[in-house]
Amino acid sequence: MASPFDLTERVALVTGGGRGIGAAIVTRLAEAGAHVVIANRSRNVAESLAADLGGRHLAASVAGFDKLDRGGLHELVSDVAGRFGRLDILVHNAGGCPWAGIEELDEDKLDQAMSINLTAAIWLIQAAVPFMRMQQYGRMLVTSSISARLAMGGGAHYSAAKAAINAFIRGTAFELARDGITANAVEPGFIAKPGRGTFSTPENLSRVARHIPMGRIGTADDVAYAMLYLASEQARYVTGQTIVVDGGATLPETGFAAERQWG
Structure with a gap:
């Protein structure tokens, strides 16, 4: 079935696009007609996804993502734009951090x-x-x-980084609004990541789901479809926003504070 969000001839760059939420974003953009460049720290994972999409006659290719300094990231963007003659959609999905309580936090963990x-x-x-x-x-x-709005033990530094990027997106949206460029963020809530950490055990998933108004843990596609909308022409008048995709978990009425856990 054709996507209602037509991205034909658009070029997208997605970081952290190899697995989970990133892979779902890459897939939905490609299904909508975009040529998606997957930048992932594990090149083999990115190449596998690109091959799978190519087998479905969808357009995807791979770029390196092993330099996080200013020069390396500028080079990545320039290479993609130079290769295709344009860059329409940029999705920075790569993320994560080592968890640590405030007394255990050191420079390396904060820098990461x-x-x-x-x-x-x-x-x-x-x-x-x-x-x-x-x-x-x-x-x-x-x-x-x-995490930008919901504190969790062991993740104050992560929360700070995510709150800061939300603020940066608002400022960027303001600066670029007259150039036909929108800037937005998506805040996933609890998203199922099979096989990753104690949070993904059936017992923990069930316990957390009880406190989510929609009664379930989110999926990668729940986030990807929000990204697809924001990448589309239909979202042309939406900018400077942070869209929360959490099944209502952060609504103040949920009393979710009792379920805050270490990552």
Whole structure:
């Protein structure tokens, strides 16, 4: 079935696009007609996904994502824009951090949290601006987290990075609004990631789901479809927003604070 969101001839770059939410975003954009460049720290994983999509006659290719400094990320964006002659959609989905209580937090853990969740997004967006301004069109998107508004033990540094990227997106949207460029974030709530950590055990998933108004843990596609909308022409008047995709988990009426856990 054809996607109602037509991205034919659009070029998208998705970081952290190899697995989970990232792979779902890549797949939905490709199904809508975009050529999606997958930038993932594990190149083999990205190449496998690109091959799977190619087998379905969808357009996807791979770019390296092993340099998180300003120069390396500018080079990534320039390479993609140079290869295709344009860059329409940028999705910074790569993220994560080592969990640590405030007394155990050290410089390395803090740097890791900030570099992948905040500064990498800033440098990627900065690099994409000239190309999108030249086109007078663009979609800047980042994957944030409900951790930006819901405190969890062992993740204060992660929460800080995600809250900061939400603020950066608002400022970016303001600066670029007259250039035909939108900037938005999506905040996933509790999303099932099979086989990853104690949170993914059936017992924990069931316990957490009881406190979500919709009664279930989210899926990667729940996030990907929000991204697809924001990447589309239908979202042309939406900018500077953070869309929460959490089944209502952060509504104040849920009393979810009792279920805050370490990551």
